[in-house]
Amino acid sequence: MNAFPMLMLVAGSAVVAGLARRTPVPAPLLLVTAGLAASYVPGIPGYGLDPHVVLPLVLPPLLHTAALDSSYLDLRANMRAVMALSVGYVLFATAAVGLIAYAVVPGLPLTAALVLGAVVAPPDAVAATAIARRVGLPSRITTILQGESLVNDATAITAYKVALAAAVGEGASWAGGLGEFALAALGGVGVGLALMVPLHWLRVRLTEPLLQNTLSLLIPFFAYALAEELHASGVLAVVVVGLYLGHRSWQVDFATRLQEEAVWKMVGFVLESVVFALIGLQLRVVVEGLGPYGVGEALWYAVAVLAAVVVMRFVWVYPATYLPGLVRQKMREDIPWPVPFVISWAGMRGVVSLAVAFSIPLTVRGGDFPARNLVLFLTFTTVIGTLVGQGLTLPPLIRLLKLPGRDAQAETLAEAQAQNDASRAALNRLEHLLHDPVNRLPGPLEDRLRAVLERRRNAVWERLGGVNEATGESADETYRRLAGEVIDAERAVFVELRDARRIDDEMLRTLLRRLDLEEAAAYREAAE
Template sequence: MENLHQLEIIILLLAAVFALTTMSQRLGVAYPILLVVGGLALGLVPGLPTVMLHPDLVFLVFLPPILWAAAYFTSLREFRQNLRPISLLAVGLVLATTAGVAAVAHAVLPGMGWAEAIALGAIVSPPDAVSATAIGRRLGIPRRVVTILEGESLVNDATALVLYRAAVGAAVTGAFSWSGALLEFVFAALVGVAIGLGVALITRWTLCATEDSFTQIGITLLAPYIAWVAGELVHASAVLACVAGGLHLRRHFSSAVSPATRIQARAVWDVVVFLLNGVIFILIGLQLGSLRQQIPAGQFQPLLAAGALISATAIGVRLLWVPLAAVLPRWLSASVRRRDPLPPWSHIFLTSWTGMRGIVTLAGAMALPVMTAAGAPFPFRAEIVLISFGVILITLVGQGLSLPPLIRLLPHLEDDRAPEEEERLAREQAATAALSRLDALAGEDWLRADQADRLRAYYGRRVERFAGNGTVDEDCSTEAGLAFRRLRHETLSAERRAVIALRNDGRISDEVLHRLEHELDVEALRAGIGERRSERPAPSG
């Protein structure tokens, strides 16, 4: 019966996730924000069971595939190009935020020791990879800003978790060593990256050894968990293991599996990541009900005030650090200034303001030990958990809701035209390669001349259309792309309605319909309109 009760809770949470996600699309609000608010509202409903979020569940079940997927869709080229700002944020800003928050917490919470204060600072210092990806890309933030935010959120967890472990160890045992913490950070980072690369290499070899699509997709789902568990077993950074594995596998995944597997894997991963994101964000909101029970009634309001002050400190440190990290390196090195001009101040401010906390912050707070080595309760555990929740709420909901109007107000936020030029180059080179392959196949017994001529004419037109002439071809422009996708949507919808009508009239079988519909779906994906449905469905018969 207990298992049945838990199943009912899971079904209720999934239903809430689907409803709130649909509502977020209609309201134009990023779904993590609405899910946290919805979970918060559900947590305040009297009579509903309290849902306790176990930290091991977050670290082991939710984080590995989410981090792996976020790294998989991160451009390694752009990650390398922005390595300096990413490092300054992922390491320097985490240290600065931890120090600032620890100083404020030590001052405003009477009796809190430095070990507990540093632990709180390490918990709330890293912005969340899920929040950055889910919110940043949906709001049309410039590409370089998104790359920096995603790169920061993928790497900063390693820095924060090393500080967290050192501070918690000091609070539990009463001993702390700066040299030990530094060695632990270096070991965790290097070994974590090595484990991730090793898991990715083994995964790549396994994918090449099998041709079954379902097995290959299952291997990709298993890989992040293997990387995470292996990192935890040797006390390395499991976060960096997943990040390194996802980045490396993306470089070789296209050549390791078939097109059908890639389409199916993308669909499976989209669903898995969506469900994990949705459940974890609504669980974040639900934690308020359990947190209220752990805090005496008279201390709840003062702790909320302390949480607001600590949230302001975390936001303020970021607002100061990001401009300094952008300006100082260029002032110190003239050569850097020449090849790396200062970004627009609107980009710098947007990077400074976008620092939403999420699942890592809550999981770190919930993972605090209950007892010290001496058998006493861990000092200020309930207070740290509640303040961490307050920081998540203020940064994710407050800052997240402020981003759309802020983006409209800030000047010079339009993205560059580089992706359009790169797309033109890719199309032209791909068509040229196809023509070269046709020439190499000339004379083969199985090759039909009429088919080769049709393909040669087709690729010849593509080469002429996308040949480089120093400017971006109008067919690669944003406006032309939108017009073409709209036209392609109309024609593919007409084809789909026609074959459905034939099936409804009994003139073709469902098997034929499914085969033709799959071809139309693949063509829609190629045209970038795979998420659109037909506007005028055929009448059912």
């Protein structure tokens, strides 16, 4: 493929994702639908999903951004639920879906059916959490889904390798499979643990934000490649490093954090958009490769496999939620039944399943891989079925079940209390510093420092108060709006002075950056 179709793919995906932000439909669903429609438009080139590109070049940055945004403390608090889903459920789904496919599809070898089971076992690393945040799920459910998506790919890829070894005739026993899984898991975690401290040490000591962010972009690829080279799990290596760096990000200087956040948001936006568009664009490729299977016959098998994928998640999640409490009193939790229901329904599949399916070899010992084209078709229909069917119905389902959303008032109160404590500590530190003659400042500058601290402390409290009856704004919102208007006025003058050749472009950029930083301080980033 030449550069122009790839450029059109990236640009088209970005446009659709941007439009999705203006609609109630989550971006992954709109992108997949657009890709499905585009796959049959005359003149659209065939976009192949190359697993040698997706797995090492797309998966690491997506996992890294998810790990950076995750809370290590929250994941640790919910580790039992996360591991039950990311390891236990994936292995269960591999076996259960594989056996059902073996029973439903005539002539499908058990080894090929288990390959299919491993391919469709892991829920997507992006779609579930994206939709969960969009609909405002309780933070614990979002944490569990996010934690599951960070680890389940490693489990599924290892299970796939074991099933594939049996399918191609290389032999694989349960003991050998468990040993390979343990080696990959421990090796991946080990590589992550070995890399995380020196990489963080290097990030802290680099003083140039551009160098720090270049390093940040290289980290997930390096961790993944090193782990895979050692026959360990690259996924787990990336996740361990990302969690540690995210937990310690406060130790990096502010310029790097600001720049890094913008860079990774852009990278995540582009990759997620392209990935979901690629899923939709595979339809024509997959259908044309069905071979001896008729579309109607293959659709019947697809319905059966999709139903198995959906039902088996319920079969696993409910016992995994309540059985531990029945066995051990100390593990009992008062969890309302809608919580595991939503977790069960939020099992959308995604690009990893398709990428792994496309990596299935064309031939095995003695001939073609059995029913390879059908396995690709069943994977595709499962991915589309879960993304569209479950993704579209998840928001109304949450409203129907009346799950409590995030308590915005309580979160704002906690933020205000934290800011109040920090501002008091900062004011005490400031007064102590100003008593030292070395730090003497003119009175107006001292007052300005105190005013900044006071303003920061009051800003969050003001959001808890009443609103302006004329505008519907809080005092904090009015302040930010007025600050923006004032800064815009200054910005316009600077541009006029540049156009009149009274200042040059270099000075203009310096002055505008100063205003940009002030505007960033005045405006609190809107919650997503």
